[in-house]
Amino acid sequence: MISLSGLCPEQIVTSFPFLPGFRAKQIFKWIAKGAVSFDEMTDLSLDLRKDLKNRCTVYSSAVSQKLEDEDGTIKLQLRLKDGSEIEAVLLSDAENRRTACLSTQAGCPMACAFCKTGTLGFHRNLDASEIVEQFLYLKSLHKDISNIVIMGMGEPLLNMEELHQAVSVICHPLGLGLSRRRITVSTSGIVDGIRKMAEHGPEIRLAVSITTADEELRSKLMPVNKSNPLPLLKEALLYYQKKQEKRITLEAVLLGGINTRQQDADALVSFAKGIDCVINLIPWNTVDGLSFEGKRLIEPKNLEVDNFLTQLERRGLNVTKRSRKGRHISGACGQLGSINTV
Numbered sequence: 001m002i003s004l005s006g007l008c009p010e011q012i013v014t015s016f017p018f019l020p021g022f023r024a025k026q027i028f029k030w031i032a033k034g035a036v037s038f039d040e041m042t043d044l045s046l047d048l049r050k051d052l053k054n055r056c057t058v059y060s061s062a063v064s065q066k067l068e069d070e071d072g073t074i075k076l077q078l079r080l081k082d083g084s085e086i087e088a089v090l091l092s093d094a095e096n097r098r099t100a101c102l103s104t105q106a107g108c109p110m111a112c113a114f115c116k117t118g119t120l121g122f123h124r125n126l127d128a129s130e131i132v133e134q135f136l137y138l139k140s141l142h143k144d145i146s147n148i149v150i151m152g153m154g155e156p157l158l159n160m161e162e163l164h165q166a167v168s169v170i171c172h173p174l175g176l177g178l179s180r181r182r183i184t185v186s187t188s189g190i191v192d193g194i195r196k197m198a199e200h201g202p203e204i205r206l207a208v209s210i211t212t213a214d215e216e217l218r219s220k221l222m223p224v225n226k227s228n229p230l231p232l233l234k235e236a237l238l239y240y241q242k243k244q245e246k247r248i249t250l251e252a253v254l255l256g257g258i259n260t261r262q263q264d265a266d267a268l269v270s271f272a273k274g275i276d277c278v279i280n281l282i283p284w285n286t287v288d289g290l291s292f293e294g295k296r297l298i299e300p301k302n303l304e305v306d307n308f309l310t311q312l313e314r315r316g317l318n319v320t321k322r323s324r325k326g327r328h329i330s331g332a333c334g335q336l337g338s339i340n341t342v
């Protein structure tokens with residue numbers, strides 16, 4: 001059965017031609033305001049509500065677990081209609097701005113060496129309703145969520161159509177009306193996807209998980225690099241910037257003793273040259289059982305992170321450091337998928 005949470009008003013009409021346009025708009029507004037059942041939609045007649053219940057659902061997923069970290073981070077685990085489990089996270093910063101971190105796939109096919117989700121393998125793409133519902137569930141906990149990052153489980157640019165549809169719903173002026181500039185999608189570096197985004201949108205902000213710009217090391221840490229090597233990735237980013245004229249974030253998860261060498265800083269500086277970008281350093285968050293070339297992965301020391309940051313700044317790059325949130329509930333970057341996922 002189709003769920004309405006993933007549709008714009010115009011698409012509700014296409015799916016149910018017996019519904020007049022104004023009814024579709026009413027339903028759409030109810031869902032955006034947080035209604036989870038047709039019974040809450042009190043301006044629809046009882047007969048219409050009954051009819052709709054037989055044909056479709058409002059939501060397709062359910063919350064199966066809620067975890068709260070002492071730092072204010074909340075992680076929701078959702079059960080999807082086929083029994084898969086995915087996770088979505090609500091982060092709050094020092095100024096009390098709230099950001100929703102959403103997943104686009106159950107599991108992930110990219111197998112990055114440092115990421116929990118990567119160890120799960122790929123289960124399936126989420127549909128738009130399953131992406132929108134993560135946001136709606138988080139919004140039911142806190143009304144004022146100002147930003148979205150598509151940085152949860154999965155590689156978003158391998159699920160572009162559903163992501164695009166979900167963005168259309170979330171940004172629709174009759175509903176949640178979030179500005180596209182407040183949404184950032186992070187990719188492991190899918191060149192085709194970046195080019196498609198440059199051409200057809202969605203017109204949201206782009207972040208790329210560069211990790212290291214040392215070609216050989218990147219291929220070992222991120223298998224995606226073998227088929228999407230750095231020169232092609234850079235070309236795609238320059239093309240994106242020509243079309244979209246938006247600053248890109250290059251994310252680098254820092255793995256203790258691995259990609260914080262002088263040559264990694266040099267390579268990053270040369271990769272970033274000519275790209276309008278900010279570098280976001282993410283100290284690696286522990287995932288038990290992960291190793292690289294026979295050695296257990298470790299978190300970088302504070303000094304190691306600061307030295308790396310200074311090296312980049314000295315060479316003229318804009319650098320920020322991501323704060324560590326949600327680590328007690330395995331809700332931080334790269335830790336999703338810890339409770340029974342997939």
Ligand code: SAH
Pocket residue numbers: 114115116150151152153154155156186187188208209211251252253282283284285286287333334335
């Ligand atoms: N699949 C997308 C988005 C989800 S991952 C991508 O890879 O870009 C979001 C970010 O978390 C990425 O920048 C990734 O490099 C980083 N990450 C993965 N595992 C991590 C870990 N254990 N600690 C810190 N960051 C991690």
Ligand code: SF4
Pocket residue numbers: 108109110111112115116117118119152153154155188209334
């Ligand atoms: Fe997938 Fe991103 Fe994790 Fe890599 S870092 S395995 S692309 S979720």
